[in-house]
Amino acid sequence: MSTVVAVKTTLTTPFESIDAERLKALGDKGRSDPSAVRTLKVRTVAEGKRFRHLNYVRDLDAHVVDEPPGLLGDDTAPNPTEALLAALGSCVAVGLQANAVARGWTIKAIAVELEGDINITSVWGTGDLSPKPVGLTAVRLKAHLDVDGATDAEIAEVVAHAAQWSPVLGTIKNPVPVEVSRA
Numbered sequence: 001m002s003t004v005v006a007v008k009t010t011l012t013t014p015f016e017s018i019d020a021e022r023l024k025a026l027g028d029k030g031r032s033d034p035s036a037v038r039t040l041k042v043r044t045v046a047e048g049k050r051f052r053h054l055n056y057v058r059d060l061d062a063h064v065v066d067e068p069p070g071l072l073g074d075d076t077a078p079n080p081t082e083a084l085l086a087a088l089g090s091c092v093a094v095g096l097q098a099n100a101v102a103r104g105w106t107i108k109a110i111a112v113e114l115e116g117d118i119n120i121t122s123v124w125g126t127g128d129l130s131p132k133p134v135g136l137t138a139v140r141l142k143a144h145l146d147v148d149g150a151t152d153a154e155i156a157e158v159v160a161h162a163a164q165w166s167p168v169l170g171t172i173k174n175p176v177p178v179e180v181s182r183a
Helices: 020-032 080-102 152-164 167-173
Strands: 042-046 053-057 063-065 106-118 136-148
Touching (some): 063 080, 080 106, 080 167, 136 152
Antiparallel strands (some): 042 053, 053 063
């Protein structure tokens, strides 16, 4: 079963880009200590309303994750896999913007469309437990970059470059050790 979802790819307001000088300073800082590692922390709390979860990042308001009705949720927010795809799209879009700004291009719009295939018949380990891949088995990403000052070939190179250096895409593509324990 596949679901087609309309994706909004246009802006209704002018694009406000990042500051090129601050981007350069951030890049210089990264080159000055290429071994620097930060630990990111998130706390997920079950809200007690079916499958709604509150995710706390830094001192921001809770980011809600839910399930659609077909998966026993209330459909109040993206489900975890949709949130993962949204994080991937946002990460690639950040890279596209940074690289366009670094090249001196004028950005009019950036949009990233994602699709992911997933077999959900195992129902989180309570359904069909026959051998099968768990999680996304394919992801398709289309980057739309509307800029002034670049050729189609240059845009294609920036899309490939942003994908190569996307931390979220790298995390998805490469095996990452994950430790799971009971608190």
